[in-house]
Amino acid sequence: MSAPVMRVHGGTPEAVDPMDRGLHYGDGIFRTLRMVGGLPVAWPFHVARLTHDCGRIGLPPPDPDALAADVAALFADGSDGILKILITRGVGGRGYTPPSTAEACCRLYRFAPAAHPPEHADTGIILGHSGMALGCQPALAGIKHCNRLEQVLARRECADHGWPEALMGTADGRLVCGTMSNLFAVVDDAVVTPAIVDAGVIGATRQRLIEACRAAGRSVMETDIHPAALARAEEIFVCNSAMEIWPVRQWAEQHYPVGPFTRWCQAQLAAACAGF
């Protein structure tokens, strides 16, 4: 299968084909990452997730070298920002049946640095709780696909309540992730993060932290997390590639300190160098 067509969206946004399957059916995947000095943060983790996600839905993954060259060109001015890599199945076929010959269409979007309040990473946040239950679908679990209406509606809840972030769970009571983040906690002195088996996204930052913990000889349990366990956690944080880590100071009626594991994880991420 040929390499995807690379389209760079810089200061001159190109028109998206109105028949693009990403627009019609959410037939695509994306990743969002920080750019520092024109260079990507955690590039290998994002390329690995992009390649994995493309494979899961039958899209030809972008050639890593061609992708890196286009990202470098988009941020040739050496600035900081947010890069979004959006890969759709492009144009083809009418109806859900994916055309067998469609080439993937890979677009790069450049945004200003994330406008998250810097104090969230320092002093922490009040974490809300979304009433939007996540749909359970093992075939899509972990993939950052373009079907994000659950997150859109959950972000509207956050805006209505003034929450910077909110937890989302499944109808059977498992806590899975934030609206735009992954969750970590220390419970009974063990590091836990929700197992992503039928809902949620495997974020690159989640994977960086799991790898850092294991390199430091600290195990991370990817497991089901229910409210009762989180209520007795010693510390909690949420993370994604734009915010990096936000300590949680309050969730529901529970209050938490900014704990040593959270600060250690922040230091691990801060020590990373940007680059391809």
Ligand SMILES: C=C(O[C@@H]1C=C(C(=O)O)C=C[C@H]1N)C(=O)O
């Ligand atoms: C929604 C997008 O990306 C998610 C949101 C953030 C954020 O707002 O901090 C960061 C990474 C993703 N989890 C997007 O459209 O890029």
